[in-house]
Structures are given as C-alpha cells and as structure tokens.
Amino acid sequence: MPMPSYDVIVIGAGPNGLAAAHRLASRGAKVLVLEGANTPGGGAGLAHLSYNLDARVEAAMNLRDHGLRWMSTNLATTALSADGMHLRLEGALGDRLTGNCSDADHIAWAQLRRRLLRFAAVLSPLNQMTPPRIARKAGNHLLQLAKVGLRARMLGASEFRELGRILLTNVHDLLDDELTSPLLKGVLAFDATLGGWLGPRSPNTVLPWLVRLSGQTAGVQGVLGLPKGGMPALAAALARSVEAAGVTLRCNARVIRIMIEAERAVGVTLTSGEEVRAPRILSAIAPAVTLLDLVGPRHLDTGLTTRARQLKARGGTAKLDLTLRALPDFRGANLKDRLVIAGSEHAVETAFNPVKYGRTPDRPVMEIVLPSAHDPEAPHHLSAIVQFAPHAPADRDAARQAMLAACMAQLETQAPGIGALVQRAEILMPFDIEDRYGLPGGQWHAGELSVEQMLFLRPLPGVAQYRGPIPGLWLASAGCHPGGGVSGTPGWNAALAMEAAE
Ligand SMILES: Cc1cc2nc3c(=O)[nH]c(=O)nc-3n(C[C@H](O)[C@H](O)[C@H](O)COP(=O)(O)OP(=O)(O)OC[C@H]3O[C@@H](n4cnc5c(N)ncnc54)[C@H](O)[C@@H]3O)c2cc1C
Incomplete structure (x- = not known):
C-alpha cells in the first residue's frame, strides 16, 4: 500500500x-x-x-x-427611490440617515440598530466556537454555551426579555413595530433575508439577520467592506x-x-x-x-x-453582471454606495412569494455595486445580487430569461437609459450557481x-x-x-x- x-x-x-x-x-x-x-x-x-x-x-x-x-471598510447604502427621493444610511454604525424618512424614524432606527448590534455582539462568540454537543459528558462545550447565555443575561432583565421576544418574531413585524418609512423598512428587510430562503414575514427571520450583523470588517461589527x-x-x-x-x-x-x-x-x-x-x-x-x-x-x-x-438547501439568490459602456445615473445617487432596490418590506415579501412556487418575481429586489465608481482604472461593470430567484423552475431557460428581463425593467425604473449602456449581460440563477460552484441549490x-x-x-x-x-x-x-x-x-x-x- x-x-x-x-x-x-x-x-x-x-x-x-x-x-x-x-x-x-x-x-x-x-x-x-x-x-x-x-x-x-x-x-x-x-x-x-x-x-x-x-x-x-x-x-x-x-x-x-x-x-x-x-477600497472601503464601511460602505454606505443608498435605498433607491424611483422619484429620486433616496434614503442614505451611513456612519460608523450605519445609523446616520439622510433623505427620505421621517425624524421619528431617524431616532427609532438609531435605537433599533444599536440594540440589534448589541444582541448580535452577545451572540457573536458562538461563531468562533465549536457548537456544543448536547450529550452527557459534553462538559466544556456546554460551559462555553452557558457563558454566552450569561452574557445575554447580563444585558439586564428587560433587554434579555427583549432579545427573547425579537428572536421569536419575524423581520416584518419587528420593523413594523418600530419604523414607518417604507424605504427604510425595505432595505432592512432586504438585508435580513439576503442569502436565505425566507421572506420578511417568514418565522424566525431575525436570528439569521443577527448572525449577519455579528460579522465584522476590519474589526468593526455590522459594516460592509469592498x-x-x-x-x-x-x-x-x-x-x-x-x-x-x-x-x-x-x-x-x-x-x-x-x-x-x-x-x-x-x-x-x-x-x-x-x-x-x-x-x-x-x-x-x-x-x-x-x-x-x-x-x-x-x-x-x-x-x-x-x-x-x-x-434543506434552497437558494433564492441570483447574480447579475452587466458590462457597461459608462456609469449609469441612478437619479443622482452616490454611485460609490451599495445601492439597494427594495421599495418597502412588502416589495421584498412580494418578490419572495412566486419563488415558493418555482416562478420568477415581476419586481425582484437587489443590491448593486459599481466598482468603477471607486476605482477609475476598473472597467464599468454593474454587479447585482438579486432576490428572489427560483432554484428549481419547470423551465430553466425560460426562468433565466424572465429573471433577466425583470431585473432590467427594475433597473430601468431607477436608472432610466441603463439598458442602452449594456454591452454584455449575464445572470446566474441558483441552478446555474449549483452547476458552476457546486453550492447545492445555489444556496x-x-x-x-x-x-x-x-x-x-x-x-x-x-x-x-x-x-x-x-x-x-x-x-x-x-x-x-x-x-x-x-x-x-x-x-x-x-x-x-x-x-x-x-
Ligand atoms: C449569488 C451569491 C452571492 C453571494 N455574495 C456574497 C457576498 O457578497 N459576500 C459574501 O461574503 N458572501 C457571498 N455569498 C456567499 C459565499 O459565496 C459563500 O457562502 C462562500 O463562498 C462559502 O465558502 P466555502 O469555502 O464554504 O465554499 P465555496 O466557496 O463554495 O467553495 C467550495 C470549493 O470547492 C470546490 N469543489 C466543489 N466540489 C468539489 C470536488 N468534488 N472536488 C474538488 N473541489 C470541489 C468548488 O469549486 C469551490 O471552489 C454569495 C453567495 C451566492 C450564492
């Protein structure tokens, strides 16, 4: 041998x-x-x-x-509005809002975001830990889990109860309880469900969002890096x-x-x-x-x-890449930002609904990055992560075509004339992602x-x-x-x- x-x-x-x-x-x-x-x-x-x-x-x-x-360790986000009344989220905690949202929401979101980040920070040691074995003699594992429980308890009685409450609720209800601005609720519902096979009204959508918020870039929690x-x-x-x-x-x-x-x-x-x-x-x-x-x-x-x-490995995320002749104009939005098309939390839910039945949404929601806005040497290219896309439609080619057409129609409402700038368009559906990258279901x-x-x-x-x-x-x-x-x-x-x- x-x-x-x-x-x-x-x-x-x-x-x-x-x-x-x-x-x-x-x-x-x-x-x-x-x-x-x-x-x-x-x-x-x-x-x-x-x-x-x-x-x-x-x-x-x-x-x-x-x-x-x-190029950035704290990318701002612009929630796009078809009338040009965008909403911008920036600042170290992403809680500084400018634009289309009420004064009450400015305050409410700052509080909610701090609370979510605090909860995410309590849970974050779990990420770097081997999950505990729920078995007799699991000793050390259970001790580590107990430490996280203790950290949660040290939030104080009312915050501990609040953590329990929001973990059992869904993103739609959480946002609806605290905020009123559709654009703000849309971008947050988009973030909370990104990469999942859940709409904002699906049960247990808050925990995966907290997991996402527990991540760090260059040592700062809850930010995006490019x-x-x-x-x-x-x-x-x-x-x-x-x-x-x-x-x-x-x-x-x-x-x-x-x-x-x-x-x-x-x-x-x-x-x-x-x-x-x-x-x-x-x-x-x-x-x-x-x-x-x-x-x-x-x-x-x-x-x-x-x-x-x-x-369960159902992917609902598609990847759109457009080679462009020039940078598009998203009605004055700062093109260095992450741009999000998700007009309201209902828009996110509505984009999820048809996917449950293997169909494509008419109005997909998406986040867009334009690298050449940061780096003049980069070719003009639009990268979008699009939700939701069916992972197992009856007709793959028809679904791919329908999804691309729906994405281009969505983009056109936000950046009129973008279609004429496109030199090459490619959309990868979840099943394409599975074939190319081996991620089951494109998950x-x-x-x-x-x-x-x-x-x-x-x-x-x-x-x-x-x-x-x-x-x-x-x-x-x-x-x-x-x-x-x-x-x-x-x-x-x-x-x-x-x-x-x-
Ligand atoms: C559309 C989409 C967009 C995403 N966007 C982001 C994003 O913006 N930011 C982010 O942080 N994450 C993003 N993700 C998630 C991220 O890509 C994955 O979670 C991550 O790549 C998983 O890493 P991994 O090393 O576990 O597996 P993978 O990255 O899947 O790597 C597995 C590797 O194994 C290889 N392989 C598979 N089978 C075999 C085999 N039999 N023999 C040898 N090699 C094999 C594959 O070719 C692949 O290179 C996105 C995912 C999707 C689907």
Missing part, C-alpha cells in the same frame, strides 16, 4: 478550504488542497461585498501582505497566503470519492482515477455532497443518510441558515462539531456552523477542532 505523502487533504479551495489549510499548515501539517475548478476561491467569485471576514483569518493569513487592500479588485481579489490573497504557508494547491483536481478502508477515511479518488492518500480528509464542500456523493450511503448509518437527504450558505439548521443542528445533529461520521473525515464548509459568507470561519473552526482532537 502506498504511504500517504500528506498529513491532510482538503477538498475545495473556497474561503473555508483555504482558511483551514493555512491553519493546519502553520501548525506543521503537510497539506494538499484539491480544487475542482481551474482557479481557487469558490463562491468568492460570486460575492461582491465583505460582511464577515473572520478577523482571525485576516490576521493569521497576513492578507494585507498577500495583496488585500480595502476590497480593491473586488471579492475575487480577496480570494486571490487567501490563495497566495496558503501557498506561502507551504500548502500544495492543485486546481482542476475534482474529487469524486472519499476512500474508506477499515471504516476510516484514508484518501480520495479524483475524476482522472488518481488516488491520493492521507490520514485525515477535511471536506470544505457542502456537507450533503460530501456525505451522500463522496462517502456514499453504504458507509453511513441509515438515520444519517436520511437526515442528509432532508437537509448562499451551502445549506439554509434557518433556525432548525443552526448551531448544534448544523449541518446535522451528530456531525455538528466538524468531525465527520467516519474517523479521519472532517467537515469544514459554509454548510457547517456558523454558515456562509466569505468568512473562512467554519474552515478555521474545523482546523481548530481537528487540532484539539489530537
């Missing part, structure tokens, strides 16, 4: 595979990363803003030394850093099987038929794909197989980030501590706790869990 020449094989060079590989290599492990695509970075190629890059990853991987530069060169430049910095740490990174190397011998993971088989052995395999691709396709049900117990099949988090699939239930009970169901196998993708985004957090946590197990 050939001797393994690596200590760890990492499957997938997305943000989590790269973060895990770096951590393991920096502790002396000989690491091989196998990436199916021809470049590393994974879903960072879809992303356009940073909201939760893990500070541990950014610092330990010296991303600045590897080329990461921020790297120079876009998010692919951030992915390139991650890849340069792992190579500098001595990791071997092989692209065009798709894994089709995890080899199991004597009930242990011992290596992988590539599409070429090549076999590579290592005593530890860390899979940084979706857990359902890892378990059902790469390991296979015959190596899993029936209960786990059933639960893996039931894992942002590689598995929905819904309450029943969070913390010790993520990805599945029994494998929520990054340790796979077979000795030698570890799970590390966004499908694991605490979920997605170009954060590197699940990968880093998984590497720490692997170290702790040795």
Whole structure:
C-alpha cells in the first residue's frame, strides 16, 4: 500500500478550504488542497461585498501582505427611490440617515440598530466556537454555551426579555413595530433575508439577520467592506497566503470519492482515477455532497443518510453582471454606495412569494455595486445580487430569461437609459450557481441558515462539531456552523477542532 505523502487533504479551495489549510499548515501539517475548478476561491467569485471576514483569518493569513487592500471598510447604502427621493444610511454604525424618512424614524432606527448590534455582539462568540454537543459528558462545550447565555443575561432583565421576544418574531413585524418609512423598512428587510430562503414575514427571520450583523470588517461589527479588485481579489490573497504557508494547491483536481478502508477515511479518488492518500480528509464542500456523493450511503448509518437527504438547501439568490459602456445615473445617487432596490418590506415579501412556487418575481429586489465608481482604472461593470430567484423552475431557460428581463425593467425604473449602456449581460440563477460552484441549490450558505439548521443542528445533529461520521473525515464548509459568507470561519473552526482532537 502506498504511504500517504500528506498529513491532510482538503477538498475545495473556497474561503473555508483555504482558511483551514493555512491553519493546519502553520501548525506543521503537510497539506494538499484539491480544487475542482481551474482557479481557487469558490463562491468568492460570486460575492461582491465583505460582511464577515473572520478577523482571525485576516490576521493569521497576513492578507494585507498577500495583496488585500480595502477600497472601503464601511460602505454606505443608498435605498433607491424611483422619484429620486433616496434614503442614505451611513456612519460608523450605519445609523446616520439622510433623505427620505421621517425624524421619528431617524431616532427609532438609531435605537433599533444599536440594540440589534448589541444582541448580535452577545451572540457573536458562538461563531468562533465549536457548537456544543448536547450529550452527557459534553462538559466544556456546554460551559462555553452557558457563558454566552450569561452574557445575554447580563444585558439586564428587560433587554434579555427583549432579545427573547425579537428572536421569536419575524423581520416584518419587528420593523413594523418600530419604523414607518417604507424605504427604510425595505432595505432592512432586504438585508435580513439576503442569502436565505425566507421572506420578511417568514418565522424566525431575525436570528439569521443577527448572525449577519455579528460579522465584522476590519474589526468593526455590522459594516460592509469592498476590497480593491473586488471579492475575487480577496480570494486571490487567501490563495497566495496558503501557498506561502507551504500548502500544495492543485486546481482542476475534482474529487469524486472519499476512500474508506477499515471504516476510516484514508484518501480520495479524483475524476482522472488518481488516488491520493492521507490520514485525515477535511471536506470544505457542502456537507450533503460530501456525505451522500463522496462517502456514499453504504458507509453511513441509515438515520444519517436520511437526515442528509432532508437537509434543506434552497437558494433564492441570483447574480447579475452587466458590462457597461459608462456609469449609469441612478437619479443622482452616490454611485460609490451599495445601492439597494427594495421599495418597502412588502416589495421584498412580494418578490419572495412566486419563488415558493418555482416562478420568477415581476419586481425582484437587489443590491448593486459599481466598482468603477471607486476605482477609475476598473472597467464599468454593474454587479447585482438579486432576490428572489427560483432554484428549481419547470423551465430553466425560460426562468433565466424572465429573471433577466425583470431585473432590467427594475433597473430601468431607477436608472432610466441603463439598458442602452449594456454591452454584455449575464445572470446566474441558483441552478446555474449549483452547476458552476457546486453550492447545492445555489444556496448562499451551502445549506439554509434557518433556525432548525443552526448551531448544534448544523449541518446535522451528530456531525455538528466538524468531525465527520467516519474517523479521519472532517467537515469544514459554509454548510457547517456558523454558515456562509466569505468568512473562512467554519474552515478555521474545523482546523481548530481537528487540532484539539489530537
Ligand atoms: C449569488 C451569491 C452571492 C453571494 N455574495 C456574497 C457576498 O457578497 N459576500 C459574501 O461574503 N458572501 C457571498 N455569498 C456567499 C459565499 O459565496 C459563500 O457562502 C462562500 O463562498 C462559502 O465558502 P466555502 O469555502 O464554504 O465554499 P465555496 O466557496 O463554495 O467553495 C467550495 C470549493 O470547492 C470546490 N469543489 C466543489 N466540489 C468539489 C470536488 N468534488 N472536488 C474538488 N473541489 C470541489 C468548488 O469549486 C469551490 O471552489 C454569495 C453567495 C451566492 C450564492
């Protein structure tokens, strides 16, 4: 039998595979990363803003030394209005409002945002923690969870009660209780549901929003960052850093099987038929794909197989890219801002409704970034993340066409004449994203980030501590706790869990 020449094989060079590989290599492990695509970075190629890059990853991987530069670490947002009466959110906490909203909402939003950030900060230590095992003898894990509970209790009795109340409500009701401005409620409802398969009126929409708000950029919580060169430049910095740490990174190397011998993971088989052995395999691709396709049900117990099949991964997010002749005019909006088209919380809900039945919305909601407004050397390009798009329509081509037409019609209402500036348009629907990036259902988090699939239930009970169901196998993708985004957090946590197990 050939001797393994690596200590760890990492499957997938997305943000989590790269973060895990770096951590393991920096502790002396000989690491091989196998990436199916021809470049590393994974879903960072879809992303356009940073909201939760893990500070541990950014610092330990010296991303600045590897080329990461921020064009903005606190991007303002403009909620667009078709009459030009936009609303701008800026300031260190995003709570300074200018434009189309009442004085009462200025005050109410500042209070609500501070409260949400405070609650998110209480929950944020959970992100960097291995989820507790809810089992006897779970000792240390439960102690850590108890510490978070204590932090929550230390908010004071009334705030503690308020945290409990809002966690059980939905975003629509929360916003409706506190605010009146449709534009403000629209942009907030958009943010709260971004990347999910939930409308603002869906139950349990506040917790995923708090998870999003617990993220940091350059050490500041709840802000948005724009790297120079876009998010692919951030992915390139991650890849340069792992190579500098001595990791071997092989692209065009798709894994089709995890080899199991004597009930242990011992290596992988590539599409070429090549076999590579290592005593530890860390899979940084979706857990359902890892378990059902790469390991296979015959190596899993029936209960786990059933639960893996039931894992919910419905993506509702599409990616629109337009190559433009010139910058468009969004009725005077500052083009350096993140621009959001979501006229009200009802507009967000209405965009979600048809998707439940596999249909495209007439008026999708979206966030837009125009990199050339920041960087005169960048080509004119509009990047939009659009909600909601069906992940399994009856006719994919018709759905793609309908979605593109609906997006262009929406854009035209906000930036008249934009259509004439378009040189090239591409829209990736959730099913295209699944085909191209391997995210099941095109799901942002590689598995929905819904309450029943969070913390010790993520990805599945029994494998929520990054340790796979077979000795030698570890799970590390966004499908694991605490979920997605170009954060590197699940990968880093998984590497720490692997170290702790040795
Ligand atoms: C439309 C859309 C827009 C988004 N926008 C943002 C954003 O603006 N900001 C943000 O922070 N997040 C954004 N996200 C979320 C983010 O892209 C993901 O959560 C993140 O990329 C997940 O990282 P990962 O490392 O777990 O997996 P991935 O990034 O999916 O990486 C997995 C890698 O594994 C490779 N792979 C898959 N199967 C195999 C195999 N069998 N063998 C070898 N390699 C394999 C893939 O090619 C890929 O490179 C967006 C997601 C979507 C869908």
